[in-house]
Amino acid sequence: MNNLLQTLRNLGPARLAAIGGVGLLLIGFFVYLTTRLSTPEMELLYAELQQTEAAAIAKKLEEAKVPFTVDKTGTKIMVPADQVGPMRMRMAAQGLPSGGSVGYELFDKGEGFGATSFMQNINHLRALEGEMARTVQTLNGVQQARVHLVLPKRELFARQQNPATASVFLKLRPGAQLSRENIQAIQQLIAASVPNLDPNRISIVDDKGKLLARGTGSDTAEAMMASAEEKKQAYEGRLARTIEDLLGRTLGYGKVRAEVSADLDFDRITTQSEIFDPESQVVRSTQTVSESNESSDRDPLAPVTVDQNLPTSQASSSASPLSSNKSNRNEETINYEITKTTKSHVREAGTVRRLSVAVLVDGTYQTSKEAPPAYQPRSEQEIESIKALVRSAVGLDAVRGDTLEVVNLRFWSPEDDIQKPEELFMGMTKDDLFRIAEMVVLGIVAVLIILLVIRPLISRAFEKAEMQEEDEMDRLLTDQAGMPAALAAPTGALAQDLALEAAQADEELEQMIDINRVEGRVRASSLRKVGEIVDKHPEEAVSILRNWLYQES
Template structure:
């Protein structure tokens, strides 16, 4: 008896034999192509399936405080929302499709406050049974929390800590009222910096939020202990702001000069054939000078304008003088002596003229330029090959060099230093060089894209060619079978096995091998018949 398992194994053997027979028809090259295509398709399907099946996470919360992160994590666990927690515990990611929903839910529950409790604490708890000291402490904590929330709203600040000191009010009024003070520590995010305007804004927020708190009583520092100074502390820009402004002026000056030189040389040597580098040194010391000048309106006579004239004339005459008075009785006479007496004619005149002149009075308050160019170096590179095909030579090189020297000399005119011509010559450099065109880089990138695209198209073409070859081969086989059947060709008869007339075992074995190779189906049926007979 033949069991069901034997029949199944026999069927599997038949199918496997057909597959091997069909596979052996192809050449080695075709087999390698088919295997590569199959592996490629399996990998592609696997990658696509993996990407479609995995959950994509997006960051919903960053720079969280430990207590806020713990509250949000507890909420996500309660709602059974999958999440990813960063290694430092400050960022939480949720599925991309649920980011907006989770953010709204967390904010509505007030879980992302980071421990900064504002004035909302008075809505959550009543003041019944609270002493004055407790109420003042809650009010101070609420004020500090509100300030922290205001400061944390800045994109560059991850977290902040505010400490306010409000003096106690005395029983009696005092003329010298104590002022409040505040200290702020800022945790600036990695990669961010606070400019002077942002620092001033934080100072003003703190100063205007607390009664009787001047800027001088506020101290702000970052997480590294670096003190941040307000620009209004002494009425002038401080530290980083002044340096940033000076750097911006220097950069703008060099950029403008570089652009002007390129615009000058481009028409002569061609667009994108000139490269200019400008390096300058500037002095930003400001000088204020006050001049008081006096000059005559009438430059020819060097006289001023007469605004008032006063003339006084006096004349006196007498015919003689007689002795008078008691001797020694005058006011200036010595007692006991007789006074002298004058006789004869006398005449006197006195002329006095006073003229007030008006002159030009000029007062000049001179403030020099905010910067002076102390040194300037210009380097110009010319693409000589593209100009005349002769590398190493520049057309009108002497004219170009003189023009650059003139620019340097003009820029250094106000430097206060007298430069010799040899010094000016050292500040200009002309370089003849074959420059790489910007289009070459673009062409290189384009070639890379074309290469990658060609590889992809070749892979697609290989797969398509393989499929087409298989279909064509199958179609040809079907056509050959139909033609064979249509033409009525007789099948080749293979020798049958005559066991009764065969005396040699080798002949039986050879006939069985021949039958198995030429007609495998009949060979299987023969074996089945033998098994049934036995």
């Protein structure tokens, strides 16, 4: 113990501080290495969870004593890679995740004798809503769904019953859209599950507050007003699907996104016109009337004259004059027919005034074994070919003012946030190889620190102590070797000096022997050095031993 303390004293404060710092670094390194090795590799268990479901799953994981982590949003849970499969099976056996709604498992617990009919009806309604919500969630593009039913109470002796209604809330996945056919399918699905529920009385709203279906019936004024907008959306959706299907066969499905904005004219116009052609006339009928009259007449009374009233006049028995009348009349009527064209033109609502088409296409990806897929934009020639196809597919008219834009950008997908490990060598992923390489490098660094820093410091410290001991031993042996000659002929001051040095050497040697006796061992190098000195100077060694024996006696 004393040798260790003496060695530490010989090292000095600077060397002790260096050794302490290196020791602390090594301790921290081994603690980090141990923690790193003991931390399991975490993988995704569930994502896009509601906070209530995440809390229930976390509680089950704590009961199973499985380590897990939850992200900042509280919607993703990570567990060790070897526990993903077993934990999913275990959670599924317990009905987790439930999708945020309860179904017919609500009746698995049973009901007490005190349950009223009202409670039973409410539970039945909850179970029905939950089951329909789960069914709607299985549709492509739907992330979350909630269904609310309003079932009127059946009244006795009532001639008319209030119709049942329903409302559906949909949370769509990023980038997903529902077509008109999808919305009608949801309405028909829910209407077929509820008695006396008309599909036109089911309203649907998405998570952005957009009204997908009004649910006010088909005979109301609002429905008539909404039909025009629905026709517009249906027309735009049909054109967009046409573009996506056409380009998806070449570019790949999911790598094309098309949007169409149509300006439609919903005015219904009826035009009637009659056109006469005077150049093309035809005689339809001709009527000719010819009339000729001739008559003669004699007046029976003579005409009254002045001569008849004179006294000298004689009665005249001459006859009255004869009168005649003659007339002719001709009449001709001709009826003509002129060519007449009658037109009745009805222009139905929905005429296209203008189209605006926007197409977003993804680029290509160059894959290689050494690096992840690299994004490559499409060439200008490909973009022009896409524009030509779209113009022909939707019937764009430049005179009408139709516009088309095709843009090439990189698409984002939710899988980009979750990197799937790829097996590289002997079933190990890239993360496993990195961890092994990290441990190897840290181990090499630790070995180099031990060999190049700690070992030289310790070796130098002990070598310095050994050199001091060896120098002291050589000095003592040299002093003792000169003692016999001095004892044989001690004279004057020289004899006194020799005697004093011998006494001091004997005292120091006696102290060293006492220390060695207390510690119980002597350094092997010191004994080897003493043996070499004895071999080289046997006579002096015998003299020293005799002197020691003489002093003890």
